Amino acid sequence: MKVYELKREQLLKTDIKTAWTYFSNPKNLNEITPPDLNFEIISELKENMYNGQIIIYKIGILPGIKQSWVTEIKAVEPGKMFIDEQRFGPYKFWHHKHIFEETEKGVLAIDLIHYSLPFGFIGRLVYNLFVKSKLNEIFTYRYNTLEERFNKF
Numbered sequence: 001m002k003v004y005e006l007k008r009e010q011l012l013k014t015d016i017k018t019a020w021t022y023f024s025n026p027k028n029l030n031e032i033t034p035p036d037l038n039f040e041i042i043s044e045l046k047e048n049m050y051n052g053q054i055i056i057y058k059i060g061i062l063p064g065i066k067q068s069w070v071t072e073i074k075a076v077e078p079g080k081m082f083i084d085e086q087r088f089g090p091y092k093f094w095h096h097k098h099i100f101e102e103t104e105k106g107v108l109a110i111d112l113i114h115y116s117l118p119f120g121f122i123g124r125l126v127y128n129l130f131v132k133s134k135l136n137e138i139f140t141y142r143y144n145t146l147e148e149r150f151n152k153f
Contacts, residue, residue: 012150
């Protein structure tokens, strides 16, 4: 099984409390997800995430095709980090660690994702043809949205 890694960092001009309040509310996923994914949260959500929380979404994987995606919040250290892992969905393996570090200039938000695709060789081919660029596009959208929200003057 090939495990890929995606790491993104972004300095947000805000304090840790504001950053944590925003990122720990699963309802804000809609704002930082590109519209073309037709992202829809199915499960009922609380304002703040908690260890063991199950979140169910529908996401557009291809035009006109939506897939269910079930994640579990595996660890939460308020103000520092949380981890979500896929239970069911488009990936064979998905582990996403969100890290928040307070600095003199704001909060450094770090996304560290490890993931793998199903279907062996075909999965690796699909990764090179589509998945790698799509994930970069998704996280670029996220970056730009967060810039607008936290760093616009």
